[in-house]
Amino acid sequence: MRVVLLGAPGAGKGTQCKYIAARYDLLHLSSGDILRRGRAEDTELGKQAQSYMDSGALVPDELIVEMMIDEIGKAPKGGFVLDGFPRTVNQAAELDKSLAEHGQTIDAVVNLKAGDEVVIKRITGRRSCPKCGAVYHIESLKPKVEGICDHDRAGLVQRPDDTVDVVRNRLRNYCEQTAPLVDYYRQKNNLHQLDADADAEIVREALFEKLDALVR
Numbered sequence: 256m257r258v259v260l261l262g263a264p265g266a267g268k269g270t271q272c273k274y275i276a277a278r279y280d281l282l283h284l285s286s287g288d289i290l291r292r293g294r295a296e297d298t299e300l301g302k303q304a305q306s307y308m309d310s311g312a313l314v315p316d317e318l319i320v321e322m323m324i325d326e327i328g329k330a331p332k333g334g335f336v337l338d339g340f341p342r343t344v345n346q347a348a349e350l351d352k353s354l355a356e357h358g359q360t361i362d363a364v365v366n367l368k369a370g371d372e373v374v375i376k377r378i379t380g381r382r383s384c385p386k387c388g389a390v391y392h393i394e395s396l397k398p399k400v401e402g403i404c405d406h407d408r409a410g411l412v413q414r415p416d417d418t419v420d421v422v423r424n425r426l427r428n429y430c431e432q433t434a435p436l437v438d439y440y441r442q443k444n445n446l447h448q449l450d451a452d453a454d455a456e457i458v459r460e461a462l463f464e465k466l467d468a469l470v471r
C-alpha cells in the first residue's frame with residue numbers, strides 16, 4: 256500500500272505515520288526527518304536546506320523531489336507512507352510521474368485537519384530526543400523526568416523551527432503552498448478527510464478504520 260498523509264505542521268502526521276507504518280508494515284518516509292539527518296551529518300543537501308528550514312520556508316522543489324524519489328525507490332514491495340512530502344502541487348505531480356514510470360499510484364491520501372490554535376499549542380510544546388528521535392510534549396506527553404528522554408536519558412531539545420514565530424510562518428506557507436494539494440488529490444478520488452483536533456489515539460482509530468477498508 257502507498258499512502259500519503261497531508262496536514263498542517265502539528266496536525267500529527269509524524270505520530271500517525273508511525274502507527275500506520277507499524278500496522279501495515281510500510282516504510283515511513285518523513286522528508287523533514289531526512290533533511291534533519293542531512294543537517295546533522297553535514298551533507299551538501301543538509302547545508303542547502305538549512306536556511307529555508309530555520310525560517311519555516313519550504314525547501315525548493317528541485318532539492319526535495321530528487322531526494323524523496325530516491326528514498327521511495329528504496330522502499331520494499333509492501334509500500335510506504337509519506338510524511339511531509341509532497342508539500343506543493345508540483346511535488347505531487349512529480350511524484351505521480353515517477354510512480355507511473357513503475358506502473359504505480361498512490362492508494363490513499365489522508366488529510367489530517369487540525370485548527371491553528373491546536374497545532375500551535377502542539378508544536379510549541381513539542382520536545383524531542385536528539386539521540387533517538389522520541390517525541391514528547393510539555394503538557395500532554397511528559398517524560399518521566401522533566402527534560403530527559405525516557406529511553407536513553409539524553410536531554411530533550413526544542414526544534415529551532417518549533418518556536419511561535421517560525422510556526423506562524425510555517426502555517427502561512429502551508430495555507431499558500433500545501434493546502435492546494437487537497438484539491439489535487441480530491442480530483443484523483445483517493446482523498447480521505449479526518450478531524451485531527453482530537454487526541455492521537457482517537458485519530459489513530461479513525462485512520463485505521465479507513466485504511467483497513469482499503470487492505471481488506
Ligand code: AMP
Pocket residue numbers: 264286287288290307308309311312313314315316319338339340341342343346416425
Ligand atoms: P517537517 O518536519 O515535516 O515539519 O519539515 C521541517 C521543514 O523541512 C519544513 O518546514 C521545510 O523547511 C522542510 N521540508 C520538509 N519537507 C518538505 C517538502 N516536501 N518540501 C519543501 N520543504 C520541506
